[in-house]
Amino acid sequence: MSPGKFAVTPDGTRLHYRLRGTGPIRFALTHSLAMTESFWKPVADALGERASILTWDCRGHGASDKPEGPYTVELFADDLAVLFDVVGWSDAICAGASMGGTVTLAFAGRHPERVSAVGLVDTTARYGAEAPAAWEERAAKARADGLASLTAFQQTRWFSDAFRAARPEMVQRCVETFCANDVDAYVETCRMLGRADMRQTLRSITVPTTILVGEEDYATPPAMALEMHEGIGGSTLEVIPSARHLTPLECPDLVADRLLRLAAGEVA
Numbered sequence: 039m040s041p042g043k044f045a046v047t048p049d050g051t052r053l054h055y056r057l058r059g060t061g062p063i064r065f066a067l068t069h070s071l072a073m074t075e076s077f078w079k080p081v082a083d084a085l086g087e088r089a090s091i092l093t094w095d096c097r098g099h100g101a102s103d104k105p106e107g108p109y110t111v112e113l114f115a116d117d118l119a120v121l122f123d124v125v126g127w128s129d130a131i132c133a134g135a136s137m138g139g140t141v142t143l144a145f146a147g148r149h150p151e152r153v154s155a156v157g158l159v160d161t162t163a164r165y166g167a168e169a170p171a172a173w174e175e176r177a178a179k180a181r182a183d184g185l186a187s188l189t190a191f192q193q194t195r196w197f198s199d200a201f202r203a204a205r206p207e208m209v210q211r212c213v214e215t216f217c218a219n220d221v222d223a224y225v226e227t228c229r230m231l232g233r234a235d236m237r238q239t240l241r242s243i244t245v246p247t248t249i250l251v252g253e254e255d256y257a258t259p260p261a262m263a264l265e266m267h268e269g270i271g272g273s274t275l276e277v278i279p280s281a282r283h284l285t286p287l288e289c290p291d292l293v294a295d296r297l298l299r300l301a302a303g304e305v306a
Contacts, residue, residue: 053097055075066122066130255281
């Protein structure tokens with residue numbers, strides 16, 4: 039694993055990224071809202087030396103810069119393209135969780151030549167007609183009461199009851215990462231997700247695609263995964279029993295296995 043490095047986008051934003059592994063399969067993995075590139079470490083560890091893995095802190099997150107908004111998923115997608123240029127990748131298997139999955143859809147739409155396959159984990163193309171108001175409400179609570187005020191709600195969304203009982207240290211790590219976020223950047227990212235609508239992109243995706251969702255995920259429930267599956271020709275959909283919203287942390291071995299199957303073309 040290389041130490042974290044930085045790249046600079048055309049608008050001057052510094053993006054923190056990390057390369058793990060040296061294997062022949064290339065994965066570009068994008069994290070969920072309010073997490074960082076370390077979100078993917080359990081999956082990267084499970085992939086081992088079979089892959090080369092690019093993880094990164096989206097703008098507004100982690101060690102990356104936190105410029106003023108507005109943010110868009112298309113902007114985040116273009117940031118990822120900058121990272122491909124910096125590390126010298128022409129293309130990769132692109133996967134993302136939650137926010138990262140919506141960014142991955144935007145990347146596949148804007149930079150299709152750089153995407154050899156797509157992994158969509160616990161995510162959606164659109165949060166729904168009420169999304170702008172719902173996300174604005176969450177952003178307002180974060181600004182008024184602090185990020186810590188959202189953590190009880192987040193924990194039950196992130197992980198199943200059984201996982202929270204079995205792995206309290208993982209839950210606490212996520213809480214700490216969440217609370218370390220810059221509030222202004224969090225607000226702008228919430229607004230971004232409220233506006234995001236990648237439904238028109240679905241039918242343009244022709245590369246192998248696998249969609250994973252936790253059975254108990256009520257942040258981006260199986261119905262949203264089904265909509266993506268029906269929109270992306272030839273995609274596969276798997277509902278993971280008893281899991282919730284952050285399956286790369288709750289069941290990293292399974293997610294890694296499905297990504298390797300995707301790389302091998304075993305998606306049909």
